[in-house]
Amino acid sequence: MFRRVAFAALTVGLLTTSACAPMTTYSGFQAIDASPKDVKVGEDTKSTVRGSLGSPSATSTFEDDVWFYIAQVKERVAFRRAQVVNREVVSITFNPETEVVEKVDHYTLEDGKVIAYNDRETPTRGRELTVLEQLLGNVGRGGMLPRDDEGVPGTRPGDR
Template identity: 70%
Template sequence: MSRPVAIAALAAALLATGACTPLTAYSGFQAVEEQPKDVKVGEDTKSTVMGKLGSPSATSTFDNNTWYYMTQVTDRVAFYRPRVVKRDVVAITFAQADEKVAGVKTYTLRDGKVVNYADRETPTRGRELTVLEQLLGNVGRGGMLPRDDQDGAPGNRPGDRR
């Protein structure tokens, strides 16, 4: 085997293995200097937590005294669906009286639960048209544009008879 053929085969092998390298995507809260685990219960307040971690990813729907910081890491290989590798949700609750941290809980991917949703559909009135009926539905019903002698034709004033 000649030298150029060997180099081409080596380059093709490197490209083939490089195509299978997973692409990692980071989304959500990214800690820069401080970590959510560094928040101290009973000492930190809402303002100090905001200064350390920044604004939360979400707040509780029914209680504004619970903040959530969410992080997710996904890997994608070639044409396959992305796979969640790591997910962390940190819930920080504050006391209502003095707005100091009352608790810090960390939930990981193992704590998550799969929720099945109801895939039933609400029925609608009438019947569904096929694609062919939608495309050919106006054939034979007349032109798409109004005639010139009709009121409301483009370029005519209402009540103008020429």
């Protein structure tokens, strides 16, 4: 009897603790054979970087000579919101004329900044209709009643 109770308690305990294990999600650039940290300034070119690392995650909006390799790890426990636990951004700047690597910058989660978005909305002209006004808006407009279309261009006499 004691063994059954102990086994049931152990099973319940294991199920309870396994439900709280975090689910880890990896997204972005995943370094397999080479790492962006291995890029050498003054030696590597755009073609060698693309050959070893592949296409960048993103390029600069204003300059085509800056490539970004971005990777992040998120963890989610049970029903809670996912938290970013690790983020790495490697910025590689190339010389526009020679396409040789000029600068390699490494950024982590600590280098990021939280931006407060402005959630205000621009008001539009007019007025907002209530649900009742939307439902009863066409009542009395005569959509179902026969119309007197005599003399209107595009109608023929006797087409009813």
